[in-house]
Every structure is written in C-alpha cells, then in structure tokens.
Amino acid sequence: MVGRFGAAIVKNRENKRQRTFSRRAALLAAGQFGLLTALVGRMYYLQVVESERYRMLAEENRINIRLLAPSRGRVLDRFGVPIAVNHQNYRVLLKAENAPDVSAILDRLSLIIPISAEEKARVLKDIRSRRKFVPVTVREFLDWEDVAQLEVNTPDLPGIEIDVGERRVYPNGEVGAHILGYVGVPLPKDLTGDPVLELPGFKVGRSGVERAFDLPLRGRAGTSQLEVNAVGRVIRELDRQDGDPGQDVVLTVDMALQREAMKRLGDEAGSVVLMDIETGGIIVQASTPSFDPNAFTEDLSPAKWRSMADNERAPLRNKAVAGEYAPGSTFKMIVALAALEAGVVTPKTTYVCPGFLEVGDGKFHCWRRKGHGVVELNRGIAESCDVYFYELARRVGIDKIAKMAERFGLGNELNLDTSGERTGLVPSKAWKRAVIGQPWMLGETLIAGIGQGFITATPMQLATMTARMVNGGKIVQPHVARDLVVRDKLTVRVIGEPEYIGVNSRNLKAIMDAMTLVMADPAGTAHRARIKAPGMTMGGKTGTAQVRRITQRERDEGVIKNRDLPWRFRDHALFVGYGPVEKPRYAISVVVEHGGGGSAVAAPIARDVMAAALKRDPARLAPGANVAGLRASDKRGQ
Amino acid sequence: MIVVRLSGTATSKLSLQQKLLHLNWELVLLIVLTASIGFAMLFSAANGDFHPWALRQLIRFSVGLLLMLAVAVTDIRIWLRAAYPIYVVCLLLLAAVELMGSIGMGAQRWLDLGFFQLQPSEIMKVGIVLALARYFHGVDSEDAGRLSNLVVPVVFVAAPMALVLRQPDLGTAGVVAMVGAAMFWLGGTRLWQFATVAAVAASAIPLGWQFLHSYQKQRIFTFLNPETDPLGSGYHILQSKIALGSGGVFGRGFLEGTQSHLNFLPEKQTDFIFTVLAEEFGLLGGIGLIVLYGLLIAYGTYIAYRARSNFARLLAMGLTVNFFLYVFINIAMVMGVLPVVGVPLPLISYGGTAMLTVLIGFGLIMSCWLHRDTYINRRGGAFW
Known part of the structure; x- marks a missing residue:
C-alpha cells in the first residue's frame, strides 16, 4: 500500500506528466488538423481550379471516335453497265474471348476452309499479341460457298465471326484499264487531312477515272462516337453520323x-x-x-510491277x-486547211510530183519514188502525195500551219x-x-508539211x-x-x-x-x-x-x-x-x-x-x- | 458514479449493461455512417452491384462492429496485461508471413487462414501502439528521457519494421515508424533525442535506397513526375487525378463516374476508392468525408484527454494517430501528393484485415472512454 505522502508525490508526478502529454497531444492534433486542411486545399485545386482540364481528359479517355468508311461509288459505261464495282470481301475473324479453345476452333474451322499450319501459327500469334476481345483475321476473300458453309456451322464455331468489307473489282479486267485506272493505298502526298484516308484498307484512285473523280467516288466518311473502357473495349455507341456513299460516275464509253x-x-x-x-x-x-487493274487492288508484287514498267510496249x-x-500524213489536212484559209492555193491548184522536190541543197522525197504526176487537193490527200504538201507548206509557212494545228487541238x-x-x-x-x-x-517547214x-x-x-x-x-x-x-x-x-x-x-x-x-x-x-x-x-x-x-x-x-x-x-x-x-x-x-x-x-x-x-x-x-x-x-x- | 480508488485496487463497478449504456454511441454512429459511405462506394465501383464487394464488406463490418463492442466493454487493465502478448503474437504472425505467406500484389502480405486472409502487418499497427502504450505507461516521465529506457521501445518498433520491409511493404513500414514516433513523442522522449533519431534516419535514406525493390524505386520516381509515363507507372496517379478533377464541385452523380465505371481507375475498390467518391460526389462529397474523419479523429483525441491513466491516454492517442495516418496517406496518395504505397482508406476500402484492425482500434479507444477514470499503477494494477 502506498501512503498518503507517496500518493501525493505520485499525483504530482502524474500531473506533470499529464501536462506534458496534453501539450504534445495538442501539437499532434493541431498537426493532424493542419494536414487534413491541406488535403482539402489540394482537393480544391484539383476539383475546382484544374477541374476543366481533368474533365476534358476524362472525356478523351472515355470517348473514341471511329470512322465509318464510305462505300466507293461505281463506274458505269454509257449504257449503265457497271465496269468498276465493289465486291464484298468476306473475312473470317476469330474473337478469342468467345472461343473456349482457340486451337480446337481453328482445327474445326479447317474442316470447312483448309488452314495450313503456318496460317494457324500466325493466327495464334496474332491472338496472343492482342486483347481478347479484338478480332483477328483468319482468312480474307472468301467465296460465297465457304461463307454459307460457315454460317450454317456457326453454332459449332464459337468465337468465329464473318465480317464484310469491300474491295474494288473491275469485271472487265484489262479492257478498260487505262480509262478506269485503279485504286491503291494513299501515298503520303495524298493525305490531305481527310481522316478517312488513314483508315486501314482505305483506297484512293491512283490513275484514270478513279483518280480524276476520286473525291466524288470516295464519298464522305461517317463517324461513330464510342464509349470505351480502360482496355479499349467498346461499351456503347454514344452517337453515330452516317456518311455519304460515293457517287456513281457514268462514262461515255461503250x-x-x-x-x-x-x-x-x-x-x-x-x-x-x-x-x-x-x-x-x-x-x-x-x-x-x-494490264489487269484488279492486280493493283490487292498487293502488287514489286517484281510484277517492275516487269510491266520495264516492258518496251509500255502496258x-x-x-x-x-x-x-x-x-505523219494524218497531219496533211491541217496543212491543206492552212493553205486554203491563207488563200495561197485553191482546191483546184495543181503541182507536179516527179517523186521528189529539190529545195536549196536539200532533196525531199515523195513516198512514191516514181512520183504522182499532176496533183491537186483531192489526189494530194487521197494518194497522200508528199511533194504536193511540201509545196503547200513552203507557200503557207510554218507559223500558219502551227496556228491551224493548235486550233484543231494539237x-x-x-x-x-x-x-x-x-x-x-x-x-x-x-x-x-x-x-x-x-x-x-x-527544210523543217517541208518536213512538217508531211507531219x-x-x-x-x-x-x-x-x-x-x-x-x-x-x-x-x-x-x-x-x-x-x-x-x-x-x-x-x-x-x-x-x-x-x-x-x-x-x-x-x-x-x-x-x-x-x-x-x-x-x-x-x-x-x-x-x-x-x-x-x-x-x-x-x-x-x-x-x-x-x-x-x-x-x-x-x-x-x-x-x-x-x-x-x-x-x-x-x-x-x-x-x-x-x-x-x-x-x-x-x-x-x-x-x-x-x-x-x-x-x-x-x-x-x-x-x-x-x-x-x-x-x-x-x-x-x-x-x-x-x-x-x-x-x-x-x-x-x-x- | 464510478468509484475510483487511489490505492490501485480500484475495480470497475460497472455491469455490462451499464457499460453499454455509457458507451459513446455517437462515436459508433459516426463509424457506421462512414462505413455506409464505403458500402455505397463499393456498390458503385461494382457498376451498381452489391457483388462482389459491397455485401461482403457489409458482413465483415457487422462482425467487426460486434468485435469492437466486445473490445470496448473489456476492462482496460486486461488490455494492459495483454499488450505484450498481443504484440508478440503479431510479430510471430509477421514472421509466419515471411515463412509461408502466399504471393499477393508482388509482395508477401497475406496469411491464408482458410476462411480469412489475414494481413498481419495491419494488426501489427494496433500491436505496436498497445506495446508502446504499455511500456511508456510503466516509465516515469522523468525516466522516459533516459537513453537506457529507449532501447526496448526502439526494438519494439524496429522488429516489425524490419519484417514488414522484408515483405516488402514500404507503406506499412512507414506507418509503423510514424506511429512509433508519435508514441515516443507522447511518452515524453526528449526533443534532442528526437532530433538525433531524425538525423540518423535521414542519413540512412541513401543506404536504404539500395535495399529498395526496383518497383518501389519506380513508384517514387513516378510520384515525383507522373506525367512522364502516362501509360506506364504514372497511369495510376494520372487516372486518379483525372477522376478527382473531373468530379468538380458537385460531382457527376452517384453511379455516373466514367473513370471508375469504365475501369480507368486502378484498384478502385481498395486503395483508390476515394477517387470514386470524389468523381461521383465532387468536392462537397470529398470534404464531407474528410470532415467525418476529422470528427472521428477529434473524438479519439478528446477521449485521450479525458482518460486518467497514462496507458489509456497513450493508447487512445496512439490509435487516433494511427487512424489519421491511414486517412492522410491514402488521400494524399490518390491526389498525387504522396507516392503510391498500399495504404487503404479506413472503414471504406474493401479489405477484411484493415476493417477489423480499424474497428478493434476504435474498440480500444472506446474502452479507454469507458474506463477513463480507472486508475492503473505502473506495473499494471494489483488486482490481477
């Protein structure tokens, strides 16, 4: 038992100790209060001062704008026969998240469309490198029978999807190639800022009508605003603006x-x-x-392109x-017209063709060595007498011939x-x-006279x-x-x-x-x-x-x-x-x-x-x- | 009235019913209120579903609440007596994690008890407060400054810190260190001693850096400059700031937060749950929660002041500081003020051990309240 005195000492000590504690605890409490206030200040900064910026960042996080590629316009001949069209490009896609066993599904799929071991390895590699909900292309350009077969068997092929894209097809192949031209992947110089050009697989006209009419043929891309989550999975479509398909171009060509x-x-x-x-x-x-413009739609091998570019007949x-x-002589009508218009000759004016014409030191031959004899306009053109046109050209002069040629489009x-x-x-x-x-x-005038x-x-x-x-x-x-x-x-x-x-x-x-x-x-x-x-x-x-x-x-x-x-x-x-x-x-x-x-x-x-x-x-x-x-x-x- | 005897043989005369009557129910109410906010946030984090988090959290909370009341009505002297054994048990559990803990989050932190995954480092936070409160209770304030008297408590702090660091869990180790420091401070350690320890600790930082795991170093780098790597390590901090900032003053509305619902927020049900609240309820919601926490901390501090015994005062204040540290570190972390260390938001983050630890802590604080006038002598009372 502690005595009264001892108790007093203890009490005294206790009081002193309690004062120390109170002081220090008060400091701690004040510190805590200060820190909590600082947190509120920080919150104010983030949620009020910087709020606008972060709200924008949140929207950027959330919204993913996707372009909807417009369907390219067709090209029709003068009777409405389609000569450049879009074929549906059926692709088999595999979405790993829906496929319980990817390898087994591919094996089952290969019973319908044969898949080689290399193809299978590529698909498996693609699937591994992507997120589970991103579809991977197994095969492109399927024919309709395969598609029908796949459609029937979809219940047995979980994860397999058939997707329809477009590719340009020229049903007449080589026949209209130079008129139509072809389409190809846009080159850096084609990138005008239209975002649709950056869509994978989007093609632009590279020559011919496809190039001259590229803008109307191209159409206008639509947009789809998608809400995506952190890993990019689409949650829902927020807004959709359908684009305009490309316009059809009608040609005068039969x-x-x-x-x-x-x-x-x-x-x-x-x-x-x-x-x-x-x-x-x-x-x-x-x-x-x-050439076959269809070859340009798919990837043309550089070797094939080289062989066409180097061909001396220039396909x-x-x-x-x-x-x-x-x-040549097809130019003679222009020379004749120039001479007639200038009044230096009439259709009846005649010249004698002995098979050549000597001017100065030069001797200019007619194609007919023995000559045409007496020639006027009709015979000059009908029998294409060169000497007659040497004479005309000499008389009318090169500048009048040139002017006439230009008026006719040359x-x-x-x-x-x-x-x-x-x-x-x-x-x-x-x-x-x-x-x-x-x-x-x-002499150059005379030569020009026969084209x-x-x-x-x-x-x-x-x-x-x-x-x-x-x-x-x-x-x-x-x-x-x-x-x-x-x-x-x-x-x-x-x-x-x-x-x-x-x-x-x-x-x-x-x-x-x-x-x-x-x-x-x-x-x-x-x-x-x-x-x-x-x-x-x-x-x-x-x-x-x-x-x-x-x-x-x-x-x-x-x-x-x-x-x-x-x-x-x-x-x-x-x-x-x-x-x-x-x-x-x-x-x-x-x-x-x-x-x-x-x-x-x-x-x-x-x-x-x-x-x-x-x-x-x-x-x-x-x-x-x-x-x-x-x-x-x-x-x-x- | 409560009878107090200076002789040290004082026994609480209160019956269980009386204790329950005198319990500070307003504190219980604050706790329930805070936890309810947590349920709502977990419901929202699961895209408006009680599964998988909200319901389980509710069950854990209910169990924890009963445990809290049981701890509260238990005589404080029992806790004094049990302080060292509890500390030792916690230390053994930590060592057990070292031996057979399963891998979780890249670090060994869990102990699988079959029905429950125990995280001993969480319980240790209570254990260290109990042990230090008991120790400083027995040391006179005159003696507290003596160096020889500091050896034991330093070991008390260093042992669990070493084990936690080995897991490795930098956040918890830091919390243990800070709680320990607060206890030393409250226990009456001299100021110059504090300054010396602080200087030694500061000089040890470059040495300690070498022992850090690369991911821990990365976290610190990332914390210093999160924008440099927005898709890598800075992702967590940046996304959490975006969630907070986009909430604005009034928030986007319950279940309307896009950052959390579209999974841009990492660990949204555990460490980053505050951002879910801040995104959906804005600045007002965030301040509301901070005020609630402030009230809980103020209440704990008040109880510490009202307690008569050193043990109760130290215990209540130490546990309050511990609670504060949870709150401050977590919120500062999600706001990009502190590096990302695995510290949950108390009463709200999904997780059983932290919930139990916090509730047991409040149980002890309430026990300090119920037994605030109980006299305990230096050796822990003679009635034992």
Whole structure:
C-alpha cells in the first residue's frame, strides 16, 4: 500500500506528466488538423481550379471516335453497265474471348476452309499479341460457298465471326484499264487531312477515272462516337453520323465497243480512240497492251510491277492520251486547211510530183519514188502525195500551219478528265528559237508539211482534230465521263451551244471530200479498207510515220523493208477517219506503234471499229441519252 | 458514479449493461455512417452491384462492429496485461508471413487462414501502439528521457519494421515508424533525442535506397513526375487525378463516374476508392468525408484527454494517430501528393484485415472512454 505522502508525490508526478502529454497531444492534433486542411486545399485545386482540364481528359479517355468508311461509288459505261464495282470481301475473324479453345476452333474451322499450319501459327500469334476481345483475321476473300458453309456451322464455331468489307473489282479486267485506272493505298502526298484516308484498307484512285473523280467516288466518311473502357473495349455507341456513299460516275464509253477495239488491236502496241463528233464524248479509248487493274487492288508484287514498267510496249502507259507520235500524213489536212484559209492555193491548184522536190541543197522525197504526176487537193490527200504538201507548206509557212494545228487541238492539253495526258508538240519559228536556240530552216517547214520532224500528237488529239473537221468546225471537248466534278460533287455535263473554230465551211467540205476519196477512190491509200455497206461508208486519212532517218545511201541501195527491221525501228501506222460519210457521227484515230504502213495496218482496224460502232442502235447512242433515268435505274439495281 | 480508488485496487463497478449504456454511441454512429459511405462506394465501383464487394464488406463490418463492442466493454487493465502478448503474437504472425505467406500484389502480405486472409502487418499497427502504450505507461516521465529506457521501445518498433520491409511493404513500414514516433513523442522522449533519431534516419535514406525493390524505386520516381509515363507507372496517379478533377464541385452523380465505371481507375475498390467518391460526389462529397474523419479523429483525441491513466491516454492517442495516418496517406496518395504505397482508406476500402484492425482500434479507444477514470499503477494494477 502506498501512503498518503507517496500518493501525493505520485499525483504530482502524474500531473506533470499529464501536462506534458496534453501539450504534445495538442501539437499532434493541431498537426493532424493542419494536414487534413491541406488535403482539402489540394482537393480544391484539383476539383475546382484544374477541374476543366481533368474533365476534358476524362472525356478523351472515355470517348473514341471511329470512322465509318464510305462505300466507293461505281463506274458505269454509257449504257449503265457497271465496269468498276465493289465486291464484298468476306473475312473470317476469330474473337478469342468467345472461343473456349482457340486451337480446337481453328482445327474445326479447317474442316470447312483448309488452314495450313503456318496460317494457324500466325493466327495464334496474332491472338496472343492482342486483347481478347479484338478480332483477328483468319482468312480474307472468301467465296460465297465457304461463307454459307460457315454460317450454317456457326453454332459449332464459337468465337468465329464473318465480317464484310469491300474491295474494288473491275469485271472487265484489262479492257478498260487505262480509262478506269485503279485504286491503291494513299501515298503520303495524298493525305490531305481527310481522316478517312488513314483508315486501314482505305483506297484512293491512283490513275484514270478513279483518280480524276476520286473525291466524288470516295464519298464522305461517317463517324461513330464510342464509349470505351480502360482496355479499349467498346461499351456503347454514344452517337453515330452516317456518311455519304460515293457517287456513281457514268462514262461515255461503250464497253462492248471498247472490248471490240481491244480485241482488234490484239498483240499490237497501239491505241484506238472513237469519239462522238457532236459531244466530244469518247466511246472507245483503247490502249494495248493493257494490264489487269484488279492486280493493283490487292498487293502488287514489286517484281510484277517492275516487269510491266520495264516492258518496251509500255502496258502501263495510256497510249491514247500519253503516246506522242509524229502524225505523219494524218497531219496533211491541217496543212491543206492552212493553205486554203491563207488563200495561197485553191482546191483546184495543181503541182507536179516527179517523186521528189529539190529545195536549196536539200532533196525531199515523195513516198512514191516514181512520183504522182499532176496533183491537186483531192489526189494530194487521197494518194497522200508528199511533194504536193511540201509545196503547200513552203507557200503557207510554218507559223500558219502551227496556228491551224493548235486550233484543231494539237500541241496543247485537251483538259481531259483522265490522267496522264501529254501535249504533243506543234513547232513554230518562235518555239525553235526559244527552245532549241536556232533559227527555223525551210527544210523543217517541208518536213512538217508531211507531219514529220519535230511535230508530235497524241491519238486523242488526232481524233479531236478529225472530229472538229467533220462536225463543221465545232470546238468539241473530248471527255470520257458524262459528269463533271463541281466542288467535289458530280453534276451532269451540259453540252451547250457550240463554239466554232472559224474556218471557211467550203474549205472544210473540200477536205472532207478529199478524205472520202482516200477510201472511195481505187487509187486512195485506204481503198482496200473501205466499208462497202450502204450508209456506213467512211472517210479518213492514212499515215505512216518514220521513226528513223533514211540516209541517201539507203535510198540508193533500196529502202529496207519494215519487216526486216527490228520492231522498235519500224514505222508507226496511223489512221484518222470519220463515218458515216453522209452524216458524220464519229471520228476515229488509230495508231499502231511500229506497225508498218497506215493503209495496211491502221486503216483496217479503224474500219472494223467504225463498222461495229455504226451497227450499234443509233437511238441508244444518241448524245445526251437520259442520264437521270440511267441514274435512277442504277440505284434500283444496287 | 464510478468509484475510483487511489490505492490501485480500484475495480470497475460497472455491469455490462451499464457499460453499454455509457458507451459513446455517437462515436459508433459516426463509424457506421462512414462505413455506409464505403458500402455505397463499393456498390458503385461494382457498376451498381452489391457483388462482389459491397455485401461482403457489409458482413465483415457487422462482425467487426460486434468485435469492437466486445473490445470496448473489456476492462482496460486486461488490455494492459495483454499488450505484450498481443504484440508478440503479431510479430510471430509477421514472421509466419515471411515463412509461408502466399504471393499477393508482388509482395508477401497475406496469411491464408482458410476462411480469412489475414494481413498481419495491419494488426501489427494496433500491436505496436498497445506495446508502446504499455511500456511508456510503466516509465516515469522523468525516466522516459533516459537513453537506457529507449532501447526496448526502439526494438519494439524496429522488429516489425524490419519484417514488414522484408515483405516488402514500404507503406506499412512507414506507418509503423510514424506511429512509433508519435508514441515516443507522447511518452515524453526528449526533443534532442528526437532530433538525433531524425538525423540518423535521414542519413540512412541513401543506404536504404539500395535495399529498395526496383518497383518501389519506380513508384517514387513516378510520384515525383507522373506525367512522364502516362501509360506506364504514372497511369495510376494520372487516372486518379483525372477522376478527382473531373468530379468538380458537385460531382457527376452517384453511379455516373466514367473513370471508375469504365475501369480507368486502378484498384478502385481498395486503395483508390476515394477517387470514386470524389468523381461521383465532387468536392462537397470529398470534404464531407474528410470532415467525418476529422470528427472521428477529434473524438479519439478528446477521449485521450479525458482518460486518467497514462496507458489509456497513450493508447487512445496512439490509435487516433494511427487512424489519421491511414486517412492522410491514402488521400494524399490518390491526389498525387504522396507516392503510391498500399495504404487503404479506413472503414471504406474493401479489405477484411484493415476493417477489423480499424474497428478493434476504435474498440480500444472506446474502452479507454469507458474506463477513463480507472486508475492503473505502473506495473499494471494489483488486482490481477
């Protein structure tokens, strides 16, 4: 027992101790209070001062905007036949989270569509590297039978899903390749900021109509706002804005005739252009050899591409608009028109052709060594007398010839609605001074008179030239699509009141008559390629363009025959024409690279294509056929 | 009235009914209120479902509440006598974790008892307070400053710290150290001694750094600059700040928090549950909870002041400081003020051991209240 005294001491000590404790506990409590207040302050900072920023971050976390790729517009020919379409691309996907045993499911799947061991290994690897709810592609481009089989068996294949994408298909393959072009993955320069371009698998037009009309064909992407959780799984769709599918483009091209022309060109390297002379609508634009644009839709191997790019017959080049050839004798109508318009000759003016013309030191040969004798305009064109045109050219001068050529569409861009157009070249004195830096020589004028020398033109320009000659001098604008792109949208092209070149119609008539004789006159260069059926006769002009220089020595020893030369040194065969003679409707140009003579090679091809065109129902070919009606039926057919 | 005898033979004359009558039910009410907020948050964290967390938490809380009341009505002198044995048991359990603990969260912290996964490091927080309260109760304030008298309590603190650090659990080790420091402070250690220990500890930091696991170092780096690695280690802190900040003043509304419901928040049912509350109830909700915690802490401090015996005072204050540390470290951590260490939000985070520990702690605090006038002599009373 502790005594009273002891108790007092204890009590005293206790009091002192209690005071210490109280003081220190109070400090602790104050510290705690201070720290809790600091927490509140921090909360205020985060939830009030910085709240806006964090709320935005929370939304960014939560919302994932996904683009919905628009369906690419189709391309139809003038009769509404689809020539560039989208096929459904059926893919088999495997979602691991729904598949209890991925390996077993793949084995069961391979009973329907055989899956190789490598494929299986790839799929298993893909599945391992992704989150369980992300579908992995097992196989693409399934045919319909496999899809049907899979659909029936889905209950036994948990985790297997069939997904439909799109791929571009050109049902006519090589036939329209140069008109249509192809689609491909966008290149860095194509990335204009449109986010749809960055979608995996999205394709843009890389050449031809696909490129020229890419924006309207492309359509507008839709967006889907998705709420996602932390691992990216989609919880729900918050908002959806459907895009617009791409617009269909209707061409002026007749795919059946196009096929005919391609067949007729066969293995030759060349082109055929058939144009409506009133509208400028291009009905045929063939270029051979061609390529299969479908190969570009899937991945084209670099080796395959190299072999096409290196081919001397240039399958990738659209020769109709990008091939620049010396027009040869097909240029003689321009020279004649220039001379007639200048008044230096009349259709009756005659010259004597002894087989050559000596000017200064130079001796200029006619293709016919023994000469044509007395020649006026009709014979000059029908028999293609070179001396006659040397005379005309000498009298009218290069600058007037050049001006006339340009009025008919040569030497400049035609502003075509396809890609890859080249200008060709129409030389003049000013041009030579500026570009070559030398004065113009008279001999060069004579050579230009027969469409040789510096001068080059594309088959498209030659067809346009012919059309403008036989339609009364109307300035028609060649085009392959019935539609125009106006502010990224397609609008139907309206062919309004035509403008005229402004040449004397009597002179045009004289040229046309002479062109008729090329085929009708037994002495005409293309007499053997005439069309005999009544109402389908055609007029035209042959051309044979030298691609090498024939020396005097060779002339003396006898000019080497084309068939004895290597392919690349043979002459180009050309032909331009129109039909029917009574009421012209179409203009045509044919170029066969290194084909030999225009009359033997080019003219028969032109005849066959023209005859086929004239046999088509004229009512269906009437310019300005009901495009709107065509559109409506297309939509129904979709 | 309670009879107090200076002779030290004083016995509580209160019957069980009387004790229950005198219990501070308003404290119980505060605890139930706080825990209820926790149930609501767990319900929300499970996207509006009582499963898998809210219901189990409710059951644990109910069991814990009964345990708390049982602890509260138990005579404080029994707790004094039991303080060392409890401490030893806790230490043995910690050692057992070392021996056969199963792996959890990359560190050994659990002891699987079959029906319950015990986390001995949590119970140790109570054990250390009990042991130090008992020790300093027996040491006169005059003697408390004597160095020889500090050896035993330093060992009391160092032993569990060493074991916890081996697990490794930096957060708990830190809490044990801070609780220990508070007890030394309250026990009457001299200020210069404190300063010396603090200096020694500070100089030991570079040494200790070498013993840290790489993930612990990473956490500290991340804490210092979370934005550098938003998808890696900084993810937790950044997402939790986004959740807090986007809540604004009034919050997004119950069950409307996108950060928690879309799983951007890590560990949302345990360590990061405060962010669920702050996102859905905003600044007002967060302050509300902090005020509730403040009231609980104030109540604990009040009880410590009212107690007559050193043991009760030290025990109540120590447990209150321990509770405060839970609250402060957790909230500071989710707000990016402290590094991410595994400290739960008391009464709210999902987890059995922490819940039991906190409730037992409050039981002891209430016992201090019920027995506030009980005199206990230095050796723990003669009645035993």
